[in-house]
Amino acid sequence: MACTTKLWRKNIFFFDIETAPIYSRDKLPKILKDIWVDRYHKDSDKPQEEFYYNKAGLYAEFSKILCVSVGYMSDKGISIKSISDDDEKQLIERFFDLIDCDSVVLGGFNIKSFDMPFVCKRSIVNWIHKIPANINHLWKKPRDVDSVDVMNMWKFWGMMGCSLELLCETLWVSNPKQWDVKWNEIAKIYHKWKLDMKELVDYCERDVESTIECFIKLNNIKNV
Numbered sequence: 347m348a349c350t351t352k353l354w355r356k357n358i359f360f361f362d363i364e365t366a367p368i369y370s371r372d373k374l375p376k377i378l379k380d381i382w383v384d385r386y387h388k389d390s391d392k393p394q395e396e397f398y399y400n401k402a403g404l405y406a407e408f409s410k411i412l413c414v415s416v417g418y419m420s421d422k423g424i425s426i427k428s429i430s431d432d433d434e435k436q437l438i439e440r441f442f443d444l445i446d447c448d449s450v451v452l453g454g455f456n457i458k459s460f461d462m463p464f465v466c467k468r469s470i471v472n473w474i475h476k477i478p479a480n481i482n483h484l485w486k487k488p489r490d491v492d493s494v495d496v497m498n499m500w501k502f503w504g505m506m507g508c509s510l511e512l513l514c515e516t517l518w519v520s521n522p523k524q525w526d527v528k529w530n531e532i533a534k535i536y537h538k539w540k541l542d543m544k545e546l547v548d549y550c551e552r553d554v555e556s557t558i559e560c561f562i563k564l565n566n567i568k569n570v
Contacts, residue, residue: 358494359445360453360561362553363461364413364546367402370537371395382408399534404460406467410434412536413546414441414465417554419567424558428547435472438465446478453494455510455557458483462493496561510556519559522552 369375371394374382382398386405390397402408411434417426427444431437445452454461462481469477483491497507508516511523535541561567 357449358451358453358561359416359418360494360554360558361414361416361441361445361457361461362454362550362557363411363464364532364550365403365409365464366412366533366536366541367398367409369408371398374398378408399531399537403533406464406471409533411437411465411468412532412541413437413543413550415547415550415554416441416444417551417558419558419562424555426551426554428551430543430547434468435474438469438472438474441465442469442474442476442478442481445480448479450480451492451494452480453557453561454496455513455553455560456495456497456507458491458493458495458498494561496557496564499561499564510553510560513560514556517560517563519556519563520552522549522556 367374369378382402383394386401387394387397392400412432413428413430414437415426415428417424429437429440429444431440452462462483466477466482466484469475480492483493496513497510500513501507511521513519514521514523532541532546
């Protein structure tokens with residue numbers, strides 16, 4: 347049976363963030379450099395600079411948000427709005443203004459493990475303590491967390507997950523990872539060359555659109 351519930355179509359805001367290290371590798375303060383090497387790099391045989399630019403964007407203690415895209419389903423199809431700002435505090439505040447509504451449920455791909463906690467951590471760093479309840483799950487029990495994580499949906503309560511790229515290929519959904527630059531190269535380009543923010547926004551929006559398309563296929567939603 348096709349899912350035609352209005353909740354599925356209008357109340358879920360799917361989002362994705364793109365991040366990059368706050369400091370370039372050569373300007374990383376000594377104490378942070380020592381912590382990074384001791385905590386994250388000591389078991390890797392990759393060159394320190396390469397490893398840092400590949401992995402630092404995953405950690406809110408070392409990185410900041412460059413862009414956030416939000417998409418939703420309506421009778422007119424999929425609509426997406428993006429926010430990019432070099433001032434991370436303003437970016438987060440604008441994002442919160444967009445999602446701060448009791449009826450809004452957040453969705454995305456791997457958002458419970460990455461995007462949502464990353465945004466909350468960077469909010470605290472930027473002295474933003476009024477975090478919307480639909481993204482702040484600090485004091486909630488797992489059963490009370492009301493968000494839609496497409497990666498977890500695909501697990502079907504199993505243990506094996508996969509990347510968004512692989513899920514798109516599996517479900518015959520348009521693959522968002524066709525940009526010339528890979529996600530783990532964004533940090534190096536951001537610090538060593540001029541990053542084209544328009545391209546980054548396009549990249550982020552494609553992730554959101556593909557996540558929604560996977561959600562639609564998983565739930566057999568018609569007439570979007």
